Amino acid sequence: MRDVYVLGIGQTVFGKHTDLSVNDLGAAAGLAAVKDAEISPKEFQTAYCGAMHNIPVVGESILRRLGVDRIPIFNVENACASGSSAVHLLYRDIALGACEVGIALGVESLSAYARKFGKGLIGFEEDHEAKLALTMPSFFAMLCNRLMQERGATIEDICYASIKNHKAGISNPYSQYKKEVTVEEIMASPMIADPITVLQCCPQSDGAAAIILCSEDFYKKHNKKENRAPVRVAGSVISVSGAQDSSYDPLALKSLIDGAKAAYEMAGIGPEDLNVVELHDAFSGEELAAYEMLGLCKPGEGVTLARSGAAEMGGRCPVNPSGGLQSMGHPLGASGVRVVADIARQLWGEAGGYQVEGAQVGLAQMLGGVLSNIESPVVAGIQILVK
Amino acid sequence: MNNQIIFYPGTLDEKDGKFIQMGNKCKSCGKTSFPAVELCPFCCSDNGEKVPLSTVGTVFSFSVTRVPVGPYKPPIIGAYIDLPEGTRVFGQLQANEEELKTGMKVKVETGVLWTEKDGTEVLGYYYVPVETKHGGAE
Numbered sequence: 001m002r003d004v005y006v007l008g009i010g011q012t013v014f015g016k017h018t019d020l021s022v023n024d025l026g027a028a029a030g031l032a033a034v035k036d037a038e039i040s041p042k043e044f045q046t047a048y049c050g051a052m053h054n055i056p057v058v059g060e061s062i063l064r065r066l067g068v069d070r071i072p073i074f075n076v077e078n079a080c081a082s083g084s085s086a087v088h089l090l091y092r093d094i095a096l097g098a099c100e101v102g103i104a105l106g107v108e109s110l111s112a113y114a115r116k117f118g119k120g121l122i123g124f125e126e127d128h129e130a131k132l133a134l135t136m137p138s139f140f141a142m143l144c145n146r147l148m149q150e151r152g153a154t155i156e157d158i159c160y161a162s163i164k165n166h167k168a169g170i171s172n173p174y175s176q177y178k179k180e181v182t183v184e185e186i187m188a189s190p191m192i193a194d195p196i197t198v199l200q201c202c203p204q205s206d207g208a209a210a211i212i213l214c215s216e217d218f219y220k221k222h223n224k225k226e227n228r229a230p231v232r233v234a235g236s237v238i239s240v241s242g243a244q245d246s247s248y249d250p251l252a253l254k255s256l257i258d259g260a261k262a263a264y265e266m267a268g269i270g271p272e273d274l275n276v277v278e279l280h281d282a283f284s285g286e287e288l289a290a291y292e293m294l295g296l297c298k299p300g301e302g303v304t305l306a307r308s309g310a311a312e313m314g315g316r317c318p319v320n321p322s323g324g325l326q327s328m329g330h331p332l333g334a335s336g337v338r339v340v341a342d343i344a345r346q347l348w349g350e351a352g353g354y355q356v357e358g359a360q361v362g363l364a365q366m367l368g369g370v371l372s373n374i375e376s377p378v379v380a381g382i383q384i385l386v387k
Numbered sequence: 388m389n390n391q392i393i394f395y396p397g398t399l400d401e402k403d404g405k406f407i408q409m410g411n412k413c414k415s416c417g418k419t420s421f422p423a424v425e426l427c428p429f430c431c432s433d434n435g436e437k438v439p440l441s442t443v444g445t446v447f448s449f450s451v452t453r454v455p456v457g458p459y460k461p462p463i464i465g466a467y468i469d470l471p472e473g474t475r476v477f478g479q480l481q482a483n484e485e486e487l488k489t490g491m492k493v494k495v496e497t498g499v500l501w502t503e504k505d506g507t508e509v510l511g512y513y514y515v516p517v518e519t520k521h522g523g524a525e
């Protein structure tokens with residue numbers, strides 16, 4: 001396996017962009033990444049585009065606007081891990097020597113989706129449990145109930161990530177929200193699925209993110225950012241769940257635990273080496289469960305870790321300094337690319353108001369999909385970046 | 388009589404005028420999966436037989452959704468039900484909110500889940516607490 005480097009990143013502001021199409025959003029993020037990398041898009045040898053609610057040939061449709069043609073372009077759907085999957089496939093192509101440089105895009109317009117299919121909670125199409133009203137919030141509400149029952153989490157603990165991440169998002173120019181929230185405000189907002197209220201859910205968002213990865217040779221020849229320390233994708237794993245029986249506990253999702261272990265092994269580090277993490281906090285409570293599954297603390301101690309302040313700015317390992325999905329917003333297909341780009345930004349020391357000082361090693365994680373008869377969430381994407 | 392359809396093909400079989408949940412019991416690994424699909428989800432074996440699922444199980448976890456979802460009006464109580472054969476099934480629970488408890492015993496019932504605009508009745512399964520007597524579908 002060859003080393004893979006980050007050459008450039010780009011993204012749009014996440015939020016409501018009702019006047020911008022999926023193509024507009026994708027092209028803006030792609031162009032920002034190209035400008036950041038200071039190379040011509042004609043250099044790209046392959047491209048991947050992650051999106052969940054897709055327009056046909058979305059990657060080609062976006063990249064033709066940047067003059068990218070006559071190369072293999074692939075469109076990837078893996079729910080909220082669509083962007084992670086796009087990054088992973090590009091990483092793999094370069095690591096295995098199939099190409100030297102390429103771009104991974106992630107894009108989503110939930111405004112466009114709502115115009116087509118309406119608003120409200122939806123289950124996964126063609127899934128039988130979804131037809132019985134199993135939705136993302138109802139699934140994560142069960143996870144929160146497990147946290148309260150098994151880990152002694154209080155409502156304050158369940159609201160913890162929402163409060164922490166909304167606060168962090170204020171200093172991020174790309175985030176959807178610039179507003180702090182309190183436990184009282186969170187619990188006074190409309191209830192979606194007990195105990196999950198609107199202010200514990202990520203917002204509906206439009207946006208796009210892009211990352212340009214390359215081989216070591218290409219990096220040495222083309223990197224023009226002399227002051228930027230080289231940042232490597234040291235581990236990348238897509239981990240899919242197995243069949244579900246009654247022994248499954250969503251607080252211990254095997255695909256995420258094993259996927260994180262595999263990524264640590266690839267990178268030659270352990271969770272204790274992490275300085276910064278960006279993860280899937282679509283629902284506030286799930287962040288506490290993720291601490292355990294990523295090995296940031298011992299199994300069973302996610303609530304304790306939250307209460308210790310270790311995951312806050314200035315703590316041992318800040319989690320979601322960008323504001324996370326809670327405050328950044330969550331354009332589904334874009335988030336998996338955005339979290340990796342955000343970790344690169346942190347390691348380069350270019351995160352401005354939300355910079356984690358001295359960050360050397362970071363992890364990006366996404367989870368996607370809730371289905372029948374398989375341990376949900378269904379797909380975990382994990383990327384580790386090292387300076 | 389109104390036209391009736393099953394909410395999802397393969398989840399309920401009709402036997403002697405009654406609808407029952409049928410799963411696949413794998414003869415290779417012994418696991419029961421529901422609904423039956425092409426191969427055993429645990430071991431890929433095609434050596435299985437269709438068996439009725441246990442009608443009584445326990446609530447592993449539940450949640451109460453307070454907003455409408457598709458044809459359902461809130462509150463919608465959803466729960467993972469663990470069956471004695473080790474199968475976990477998601478279903479709605481028709482119960483009073485006060486009596487909801489993890490670990491409570493529930494039994495399966497079948498009936499109309501919702502009615503389409505053209506009058507078609509959509510049949511499915513749901514669970515009710517074992518202790519109390521509930522009527523049919525709403």
Ligand SMILES: [Zn+2]
Pocket residue numbers: 413414415416417418427428429430431432
């Ligand atoms: Zn089997």
